[in-house]
Amino acid sequence: IFFTEGVSYDAKPFRWKSEKSERTELGEYFLYNALLTTCTNEFGHTHYHVKARRIKVVPGSHLTCRGTVWYFGGVPAFYLPFWWSELSPDYGIRIRPGHDSRWGTYLLNSCWYRMTPSLKGETHLDYRTERGFAVGQDFYWYAADKSWDGDVSFYYADDKRPLEDGEEPPISGVNSDRYRIKLRQYNRLADADYMRIKANYLSDANLLEDFFDDESRGGKNPENYAVYTHRGTGYSADMLIQTRLNDFFDSVDRIPQFSLDVMRQEIGETFLFYESKSSAAFLQRRFASLEETDKDYSIFRLDTLHMFYRPFKYFGFLNFIPRGGLRETYFSKTKETEVIEKTIVTTNETGVSTNIVSDEKYKDAGSALRSMPELGFELSYKAFSTWGEFDSQMRHVIQPYLNYTLVPEPSVKKEDLYQFDDIDDLDELHEIKIGARNKYQIKEGDKAADIADVDVYTIYKIHREEGEDALSHIYFDAEIDPLENMKIQSDGIYSIQESEFEKLNGEIEYEYADMSINAEYRYLREKSRLLSADITFFKKRAWTFNVFGRYEFDDKRLEEQGGYIQRNYDCMSVRTGYSIIPGYTKSDGSVRDDEWRVQIEFWLTAFPNVGLRMAPRYSR
Numbered sequence: 001i002f003f004t005e006g007v008s009y010d011a012k013p014f015r016w017k018s019e020k021s022e023r024t025e026l027g028e029y030f031l032y033n034a035l036l037t038t039c040t041n042e043f044g045h046t047h048y049h050v051k052a053r054r055i056k057v058v059p060g061s062h063l064t065c066r067g068t069v070w071y072f073g074g075v076p077a078f079y080l081p082f083w084w085s086e087l088s089p090d091y092g093i094r095i096r097p098g099h100d101s102r103w104g105t106y107l108l109n110s111c112w113y114r115m116t117p118s119l120k121g122e123t124h125l126d127y128r129t130e131r132g133f134a135v136g137q138d139f140y141w142y143a144a145d146k147s148w149d150g151d152v153s154f155y156y157a158d159d160k161r162p163l164e165d166g167e168e169p170p171i172s173g174v175n176s177d178r179y180r181i182k183l184r185q186y187n188r189l190a191d192a193d194y195m196r197i198k199a200n201y202l203s204d205a206n207l208l209e210d211f212f213d214d215e216s217r218g219g220k221n222p223e224n225y226a227v228y229t230h231r232g233t234g235y236s237a238d239m240l241i242q243t244r245l246n247d248f249f250d251s252v253d254r255i256p257q258f259s260l261d262v263m264r265q266e267i268g269e270t271f272l273f274y275e276s277k278s279s280a281a282f283l284q285r286r287f288a289s290l291e292e293t294d295k296d297y298s299i300f301r302l303d304t305l306h307m308f309y310r311p312f313k314y315f316g317f318l319n320f321i322p323r324g325g326l327r328e329t330y331f332s333k334t335k336e337t338e339v340i341e342k343t344i345v346t347t348n349e350t351g352v353s354t355n356i357v358s359d360e361k362y363k364d365a366g367s368a369l370r371s372m373p374e375l376g377f378e379l380s381y382k383a384f385s386t387w388g389e390f391d392s393q394m395r396h397v398i399q400p401y402l403n404y405t406l407v408p409e410p411s412v413k414k415e416d417l418y419q420f421d422d423i424d425d426l427d428e429l430h431e432i433k434i435g436a437r438n439k440y441q442i443k444e445g446d447k448a449a450d451i452a453d454v455d456v457y458t459i460y461k462i463h464r465e466e467g468e469d470a471l472s473h474i475y476f477d478a479e480i481d482p483l484e485n486m487k488i489q490s491d492g493i494y495s496i497q498e499s500e501f502e503k504l505n506g507e508i509e510y511e512y513a514d515m516s517i518n519a520e521y522r523y524l525r526e527k528s529r530l531l532s533a534d535i536t537f538f539k540k541r542a543w544t545f546n547v548f549g550r551y552e553f554d555d556k557r558l559e560e561q562g563g564y565i566q567r568n569y570d571c572m573s574v575r576t577g578y579s580i581i582p583g584y585t586k587s588d589g590s591v592r593d594d595e596w597r598v599q600i601e602f603w604l605t606a607f608p609n610v611g612l613r614m615a616p617r618y619s620r
Contacts, residue, residue, distance in 0.1 A: 013038045013606035014063070016055065029057040036065065038606045039571035047569040048072050050083070098599030102210070104130030118142055124155070132160040132176075134211070150185035150197075157211060174204045178211070182222075194229045205248040221249040235262045248288050252420050257281035264309065271310060278304040283420045297418050300332040307374070317381045327372040329423065334416050336365040370412040372426060376405040395441045395448065401457075403433040430463035435475075454478040471496055485511040492523075501525065514540040529553035542568055546577070558582055575601040 018034035034055045039046040053067030065083040069076050096108035106129070112122035124136030134157035142149035156179045163174060185197040200222035202208070208216035215222075225242040238259040244251035257279060264275040284298035307325035314320060380401035388394050407429040417424045435457025441448040456476045464470060473493050480488040492504040504523040510516065519533040534548040547563035564577025581595040 014057075015039075016057075017043050018055070027059060029055075029059070031055040031057065036063075037571065038604055039569070041570070046571070048572055052083075096599070096601075098597055100128075100597040101593070101595045102130065103128040103597075110136075118144070126157075130161050132158045134158070146188075148185075148187045150183070152184075153180070153182040155180045155211070159210075162210075174206055178203045178207055180207055180212075192231045194231075195227070196229075197226045199224050199245060201245045205246070221246075221251070234265045235260065237261075244286055247286075250288050251286050253284040253286060254281050255284070257283075273309040273311070274307070275309075276304065276306045285418065285420055297333075299418055299420075300330075301420075301423070302330040303423050304328055317383075319380045320377065322377040323375070325374050327370075327374065327426075329370045329372070331368050331370070331412070331417060333418070334365040334368045334412065335418055336363050336416070365416070368412045368416070370410050370417075372407055372410045374405065374407045376403065378403050393443050395439075395443075397439040397441065399437040399439075401433075401435055401437070404431075405433070406430050428463055430461070432460040432462070434458055434460065450479075451482060452478070452480045454480075469497060473502070483510075495525075498525075514538050527554070530559070544568060544575075555584070557584055569605075571606065572602055572604050577601075 014036060015038070016031055016034050016036045018031035020032045021034075022030045024030075031052075032054055034052050035043055035049050036052060036055060037043070037046045037049040039048065041047070043049065049071050050065060051069045051071060052065040054065070056064040062084065066081065068080045068083045070078050070080070094108075094110045094112075097106070099105045106127065108124070108126045110122055110124045112120060115121050118141055120140040122138040122140075124134070124138070126134040126136070128134070134155065136153065136155035138151060138153045140149075140151045156177075159176045159178045162176055162178065180203070181199075181201040183197065183199040185195070187195040189195060202222070205220065208220060208222070223242075224245045225240060227241075228239045230237045238257075240254055240257040240259070242252070242254040242257070244253060258281070259279040260276075261278075262274070262276045264273050266273050280300075280302045282298070282300050284296065286296050305325065305327040307323055309321055309323045312320045312322075378401065380399055382397060382399045384395055384397040386393050386395045407426075409428040410426065414425055414427050419425065435455060437455045438452070439450055439454075440452040441450055443449075454476065455478070456474065458471060458474045461468065461470050461472070473495055475491075475493055477491045478489070480490075482488070487509045488507070490504075490506040493502045494500070495502045501523060502525045504521070506521045508517070508519050510518075514537075516536045516539065517533070518535075520531070522528060522530045522532075530550060530552050532548075532550040534546070536544065536546045538544050544566040545563070546566070547561075549561035550559040551557070552559050560579065560581050562577065562579030564575050566573055566575040576599070578596065578598045580597075583592050583594040585591050
């Protein structure tokens with residue numbers, strides 16, 4: 001053992017200074033009454049440092065501190081009797097403090113670590129004053145060649161407040177024992193063979209909203225499936241198993257479903273092209289257990305679609321592609337509508353009145369084979385013009401097109417079928433799709449780059465329901481990149497009769513220097529006009545600011561607002577922020593209280609995943 005007095009040492013990213021140190025023959029260091037930091041300033045002028053009674057350093061591996069006090073500037077902030085840190089991004093801790101209107105004051109803690117070269121773990125220990133303790137364990141595994149990866153997550157909360165004040169327990173039953181098991185697996189079995197598994201098992205339907213709100217925004221009913229895919233030359237084949245694991249959600253089970261898709265390809269050298277889609281499935285429609293009026297049903301269905309195409313070109317520019325095909329679908333069971341008439345006799349002051357009420361019920365019928373032939377053709381051509389100098393040329397490409405489709409009335413109507421997906425909803429179709437695709441391009445080297453791609457079309461319905469207009473809507477889909485750091489996406493449906501949009505979506509992303517803007521507008525006529533925005537200023541400067549929010553114009557209600565202020569130093573960042581969901585009156589007359597959260601964070605620049613970090617709550 002070698003002893004030294006008053007030593008300073010740099011071992012990136014750490015720097016330390018101690019009154020006394022010793023170095024063992026194994027290359028380990030023991031530092032006494034030491035100061036430790038990742039800041040570049042001299043000691044005495046650091047933004048933060050850790051003062052420890054003893055520090056053990058194993059270079060290239062880890063360090064262990066005992067009797068540590070964290071200082072920000074010269075002010076002591078908190079004391080840790082023991083602190084351990086790996087000198088590797090594969091290990092670390094997260095501490096997430098804050099206060100939430102539903103959780104109370106909370107402290108969410110996690111520690112992650114590498115267990116083997118291909119296996120990582122993360123352990124969670126959380127406490128919420130209004131909800132109690134919760135624990136979790138995650139495992140992540142992956143192959144170095146990326147041929148497989150996956151993860152599994154376990155989370156359990158002993159919830160002291162599973163229901164809001166005055167809330168009645170739902171039929172599905174929410175109690176204090178709340179948990180989730182989440183599994184994901186991907187395997188590349190061969191160059192053309194893949195397998196994916198996804199499973200989510202929840203204690204109740206409200207778990208994600210209460211504890212994982214950022215995930216619940218993607219849908220309350222998580223997916224559960226296993227799929228095997230083989231991709232060959234010009235075709236792909238799948239076997240899918242999809243089932244319900246949580247009986248408080250509706251589901252369509254496929255146990256199993258086999259699919260075969262043949263991509264459009266030429267038959268020999270005949271200039272005749274062929275494509276097909278086929279599937280065979282055992283289907284079961286299952287309703288949530290809290291629903292008493294709906295009844296589960298199941299069938300076997302075999303569906304196959306075969307289409308043939310023969311492309312022609314006339315006058316050197318006009319593309320003409322006629323097509324024809326047949327769709328055959330076998331249903332092991334159909335349904336019949338039974339009308340039951342009930343006589344209701346009512347006695348009142350004026351005498352006796354009799355009313356006859358009709359009630360429709362469905363009963364199983366026999367199997368059926370539905371035939372749906374299809375004929376049609378496509379017409380299109382391209383034209384373009386260019387302008388500008390050679391190095392700054394712009395080009396406009398326009399592609400008008402027409403697509404005619406005829407599908408006669410099927411031999412089995414959709415009203416006689418149990419509904420599972422789009423295949424069961426197919427019906428007679430006789431229409432012409434007319435549109436034009438416009439591209440605006442600039443020259444980048446020897447290639448053309450799109451700065452705008454806009455598709456506008458309408459559908460002329462030859463077959464239509466009584467009272468329905470032949471031309472009812474105009475559709476558009478646009479992607480615009482006017483600047484290198486700006487992207488705009490938009491799509492919509494415009495009603496010709498109403499002279500207004502039925503649906504309109506728009507999103508803009510903009511990055512410039514150290515500022516970023518993301519704004520979205522979602523419009524659904526007579527239902528919603530939602531504007532959301534997220535703006536961050538001075539991302540690379542000493543002070544960073546962020547604001548975000550969502551406003552619903554139809555309800556005249558601010559759905560969410562928040563933001564943060566962040567101070568960036570050479571070795572660490574400190575952030576404080578908030579988010580609020582203002583209360584409102586629901587459609588059923590009940591009142592939802594304000595929901596809000598405040599948090600403070602800091603993290604080390606050298607280890608961005610280590611420090612006090614906020615818990616995600618509201619997706620932006």
